[in-house]
Amino acid sequence: MCPRGRVHTAVRRIRVFFHTPTPRALRRTDPPVRPGAGSRYDKGVLSMADDIGEDLIDMIAENDLTGIRLWLAEHPPYEIADELERMDARYMIVPFRLLDKDRELEVFEELDPxxxxxxxxGLRDSAFHELLEEMDPDDRARLIGEAPAKIATRALAGLSPAERKMTAALLGYPEExxxxxxxxxxxxLHRDLTVGRALEVVRAKGADAETIYILPVVDDGRRLAGIVQxxxxxxxxxxSLLKDIVDIFVPRVSATDPAEGAARLMQEANLVAMPVVDSEERFVGLLTFDDALEVIEAADSEDIARQSAASPVAGHYVSVTVPRLARSRAVWLLLLIVASTLTVSVLSHFEATLEEVTALALFIPMLTGTGGNVGSQSAxxxxxxxxVGEVRVRDLPGVAWKECRVGFLLGCALALIAMTVGWMVVPGGVAVAVALSVIAVCTWAAVIGSTMPLLAGRSGVDPAVVSAPLVTTLVDATGLLIYFTMARVILGI
Known part of the structure; x- marks a missing residue:
């Protein structure tokens, strides 16, 4: 992907989308309004609405091929790709086939797999193989790795021997x-080259490289000596000799290391590209910033989905069907409703206590809500x-102790409010029980919320799976147990 295309990709990914309804038959669902600036639609940040793609939708519906070509010529690849991703697959291929050859690849690489x-x-064999042949090897390998078997076989069979060899080598590494x-x-570059000779090599071979801003420097055994900018x-x-100016302290990663960890390291070290080596420290490739951005985006999207008790859904939200979205959330909701039966069991166990002091029931929603919120914040x-690497699994004792103190302080502050309110509506003993329960529940919730992700990580489970809703459900049940136990002790029930 060219540098210009990478910038467009980054801009597109950080845009905020707002939804507005539009009755267009070609769209899978209602398209969002996208804010923008500096375009020919100079009507303010939020006034662009669907203007960017509205004309394109109309022209596809009317089979206006000339108008589609003019529309495509007026918009950058990232905007074209965004509009294509909102369409039904049957109509997406129409404008794509009308793209100029020099822009077709740029738009294609902007699309999600x-x-x-x-x-x-939807492409004929000749166009199919030509498009894949022109792709960067890393983008092609990820595309083929995620494609259905029929498409993957067809793709590999049509590649030239050199491109097939590179693609097969990348596919040989573990997924992710x-x-x-x-x-x-x-x-x-070899470390014994002079700067003048190195520049000649860059001029001769740079056109075939994905990036030349970061140049790996190796020794006689192709082992990485460092990088030079x-x-x-x-x-x-x-x-001057390269060995005198090479940066030998640049971070490097193994080709078999997890991609997310490498991308986070690049972000932390502010690198444009990071060298990748094999088990014998031989240079095998570069991880560039645009690919690192994709990895981080995918990881963050997955974490957000897990934390909201849903499974990640591939593809553009606008083009994802309602059944797929429902399936991604249904399993987790079923698990949570089963887990919530713990709360029912606790209430059933303390039914006699509630019958004796009915005022205790008034504060159940407040306690469960407060405990759940504290636990969610902590998790x-x-x-x-x-x-982002700020804590590690081995930091569990320190994290738990810190969150315990945080929860206690929050509980004390909230207990003052709870006691003030309780004193006005219930007997003093109940108000004291509520206040002390708030302190205990907040402290417990903070500890649970902080330790569960760390324990999950130690067990080899994705910490994001221990999501805020799961923590909330557990804190609700245990919080009620604390509340009723506290009330029994204080009120002598």
Whole structure:
């Protein structure tokens, strides 16, 4: 993907979308309004609405091929890709086939894999193989790796021997590993070259490389010696040796390492690209920032879905069908409703206590809601801290102690409000029981919310699976147990 296309991709991914209804038969569902600036629709941030794609939808419906070509010529690849992803697969192929050859690949690489598969199904063999041949090896490997077997076989069979070899090598790495995302198309420099000679190599081979801003430097055994930036080459004396200016402290990762960890490391180190090596420290490729951005986006999207008690759904939200969205959420909701029976069991066990002091029932919603909120806050904070590397599983004792104190302080503050309200509507003993229960529940919820993701990580389970709704459900049941036990002790029931 070209640098310009990567910038467009990054911009597209951080845009905020607002939904507005529009009665268009070609769309799978109602399209969102996308804010924008600096375009020909200069009507303010939120006034663009569906203007970008409205004309395109009308022209496809009217089979206005000339108008579609003009529309495509007026819009950048990232906007075209966004509009295609909102359409039904039957209509998506029409504007795509009308793209100029030099823009077809740019638009295709902007699409999500799900929609790339839909495009490929609608292409003739010649166009199908030509498009795949022109793709970057890393993008092609991920596309084929996620494609149905029929498309994958057809894709590999039509590649040239050189491209097939590169693609097969990347597919040989584990799924979700750095090897699946790195690019092998790089300019490799030997550490004994002079700066002048190195620049000649870059000029000769740079056109075939995905990036030349970061250049790997190797020794005689192709082992990575470090990297040199193109800017450093340009400003250095031509007679200087690369080994004198190479950065030997640059972070590196193994091709079999998890891609998310490598992408987070790139983000932390502010790198444009990071070298990838094999088990013998030989250079095998570069992980570029655009691919790292895709990895982080996918990981964050998955974590958000898990934390909201849903399964991740591939593809553009607008184009995902209602049954698929329902299926992604139904399993988790079924598990949570089963887990919530614990709350019913606790209430049933303390039924006699409630009959004796009915005023206790008034504060059940407040206690369960407060405990659930505290637990959710704690769980969300720890899952996020784990994702960005701020805490590790071995930090569990320290995290639990810190969150215990945080929960206690929050409980004390909230207990003052609870006691004030309770004193006005119920006997003093009940108000005291409620206040002390708030302190205990908040402390317990903070500990549970912080330790469950860490324990999940230690067990090899994705910490995001221990989502806020799951923590809330558990805290509800245990919080009621604390509340009724506290009331029995204080009120002498």
């Amino acid at each position: 799900v929609h790339q598969h839909e495009i490929l199904v 590993s750095v090897g699946r995302y790195m690019t092998p198309e790089t300019v490799i 193109l800017s450093d080459l340009i400003v250095s004396d031509d007679e 969300t904070a720890i899952v996020r801290a784990l994702a």
